[in-house]
Amino acid sequence: MYPENPGVDMYRKGIYIVETSDSARGIKDAVPAMAKLIMKSLRGELLGSPADEGYIERGVRVNRFNDRIGAARAVDMLVKKLKGEEFRTEYPMPVFDRVPPAEPIKDMKNAVIALVTSGGIVPKGNPDHIEASSASKYGTYSIAGVQSADEVAYATAHGGYDPTYANTDPNRVLPIDVLREMEKEGEFKKLYDYFFTTVGNGTPVANAKKFGSEIGARLKKDGVDAVILTST
Amino acid sequence: MVKAIESTGIAVVHICTIVPISQTVGANRIVPAVAIPYPLGDPSKSREEEKVIRRGILEKALEALKTPIREQTVFN
Numbered sequence: 001m002y003p004e005n006p007g008v009d010m011y012r013k014g015i016y017i018v019e020t021s022d023s024a025r026g027i028k029d030a031v032p033a034m035a036k037l038i039m040k041s042l043r044g045e046l047l048g049s050p051a052d053e054g055y056i057e058r059g060v061r062v063n064r065f066n067d068r069i070g071a072a073r074a075v076d077m078l079v080k081k082l083k084g085e086e087f088r089t090e091y092p093m094p095v096f097d098r099v100p101p102a103e104p105i106k107d108m109k110n111a112v113i114a115l116v117t118s119g120g121i122v123p124k125g126n127p128d129h130i131e132a133s134s135a136s137k138y139g140t141y142s143i144a145g146v147q148s149a150d151e152v153a154y155a156t157a158h159g160g161y162d163p164t165y166a167n168t169d170p171n172r173v174l175p176i177d178v179l180r181e182m183e184k185e186g187e188f189k190k191l192y193d194y195f196f197t198t199v200g201n202g203t204p205v206a207n208a209k210k211f212g213s214e215i216g217a218r219l220k221k222d223g224v225d226a227v228i229l230t231s232t
Numbered sequence: 233m234v235k236a237i238e239s240t241g242i243a244v245v246h247i248c249t250i251v252p253i254s255q256t257v258g259a260n261r262i263v264p265a266v267a268i269p270y271p272l273g274d275p276s277k278s279r280e281e282e283k284v285i286r287r288g289i290l291e292k293a294l295e296a297l298k299t300p301i302r303e304q305t306v307f308n
Contacts, residue, residue, distance in 0.1 A: 116237070
């Protein structure tokens with residue numbers, strides 16, 4: 001399959017997918033590549049790395065010993081990089097896109113601010129069962145009339161950090177108490193009536209993006225001017 | 233999440249502990265937090281002192297939201 005084929009993401013873990021070009025013009029290269037893999041499998045031979053055998057990375061980690069320790073390889077790579085020489089990373093980093101900075105708040109005294117957190121603060125008991133890791137959802141909870149994220153009503157569901165301090169005083173992650181003071185003093189007009197929370201522990205980027213888009217759309221509809229997002 | 237919310241045009245400030253991660257992923261307005269288990273607190277201090285720390289960080293956050301920026305900016 002061509003790497004951008006949706007079938008790749010769906011099936012890459014379960015089967016070997018030979019990388020091809022994006023049209024039938026590439027079939028003369030695709031068929032021999034597939035045949036090579038098939039013959040190796042039929043002969044019961046162990047398949048090597050994706051780069052060597054021509055298949056798309058399956059996301060499966062295989063342990064193996066290197067002839068040199070990681071520190072030595074890392075220093076070598078760094079020296080090459082500093083010298084401007086070519087080097088090959090052992091682990092490709094994901095590329096993150098950029099978003100243009102939003103316009104700043106011109107009139108803070110009349111602004112509505114919303115609180116969002118990835119620190120996993122939830123109503124005690126985690127009523128919506130937000131996962132401690134790889135969260136598949138976010139929660140939306142009313143804080144109308146709530147003056148503080150106290151330890152009686154709130155706790156953290158996050159499994160990626162020591163929860164002791166957040167559970168003793170959830171304001172350390174979801175700073176409702178001080179925001180209410182600032183609201184009363186007129187630093188901004190209003191703290192939005194809901195806060196949004198999820199657990200940012202091993203959260204798939206696609207999920208985080210989806211949560212953010214949905215939250216953003218709702219806040220936009222409700223006339224929120226700015227967001228404070230806290231992370232642990 | 234920060235970027236996805238900001239894409240709708242709402243200004244977002246990210247209060248986080250590991251600033252380089254936030255920068256790599258691409259948040260535009262960043263305010264450094266105290267520590268991972270207590271970004272806006274400090275258990276070694278009294279509750280009142282913690283609130284002062286919390287206030288300081290939140291004031292910086294509001295400042296960040298009011299500041300026009302062209303590129304990613306960490307508000308120390």
